[in-house]
Amino acid sequence: MLKSYSSVQSTIARTLILWLLSNLGGTLLLGIGFALTHRLNDSTIAVAAGLLAAIITLPLVPLAMPFFAVLGKICAAWPRRSMALVGVLLFFLLANEVLHLLLPFATFFGLLEMSFPYLVAGVLTVLWLYSPGGQTSTAALLTKKRTGRTGHMRLSE
Numbered sequence: 440m441l442k443s444y445s446s447v448q449s450t451i452a453r454t455l456i457l458w459l460l461s462n463l464g465g466t467l468l469l470g471i472g473f474a475l476t477h478r479l480n481d482s483t484i485a486v487a488a489g490l491l492a493a494i495i496t497l498p499l500v501p502l503a504m505p506f507f508a509v510l511g512k513i514c515a516a517w518p519r520r521s522m523a524l525v526g527v528l529l530f531f532l533l534a535n536e537v538l539h540l541l542l543p544f545a546t547f548f549g550l551l552e553m554s555f556p557y558l559v560a561g562v563l564t565v566l567w568l569y570s571p572g573g574q575t576s577t578a579a580l581l582t583k584k585r586t587g588r589t590g591h592m593r594l595s596e
Contacts, residue, residue, distance in 0.1 A: 447504070454503040457527070457564050462493045464560030472556065492557055495541075496534050503530075520569035527561040 466489030473482040503526065510522050535554055539547050 450504060450507055453523075453568055454500055457523075457561065457568060458493075458496060458500050460564040461527075461557055461561035462489060462496065464563065465489065465492060465554070465557030468556035468560060469553065488553055491538075492534070492554070495538055496530070499530055499534060506530075518569075520565065523565045523569055524562065527558070527565055531558045531561060 466485055469488055470482045470485035473485050506526055506529075507522060510517075510525065514522065531554070535547065535550055538550055538554070539545065542550070
């Protein structure tokens with residue numbers, strides 16, 4: 440029971456880290472793209488797009504738990520990195536479709552041009568999170584204990 444709770448906690452933490460880093464990285468990449476190809480003042484569009492991407496994708500984050508549960512039963516032999524990459528791709532397409540429905544004047548490929556940096560940032564985040572270094576840092580984040588003023592671990596924790 441404790442192991443499954445730890446697994447759920449780890450998946451939630453990694454999903455939130457993935458959401459945060461893919462939104463920040465995608466906004467940064469989009470801003471750099473706007474700054475290089477357009478006027479520097481147009482890079483504020485990237486910030487607005489990043490805020491919109493964060494708002495649209497945050498409600499999709501709770502879908503990660505049932506997605507990984509179902510995918511884990513269907514493709515039990517797959518490594519977690521492969522499952523996470525499939526998840527990023529599917530959730531990216533789902534978020535693009537939601538955005539396409541919310542903005543009916545935009546074409547799907549026009550949205551894809553604006554959202555592609557978020558896919559790149561998401562894939563890079565998955566590759567980092569499920570690398571040995573990323574697994575070590577997220578495991579350390581989850582198991583980190585608070586210390587008291589004296590530097591000793593409190594017995595109540």
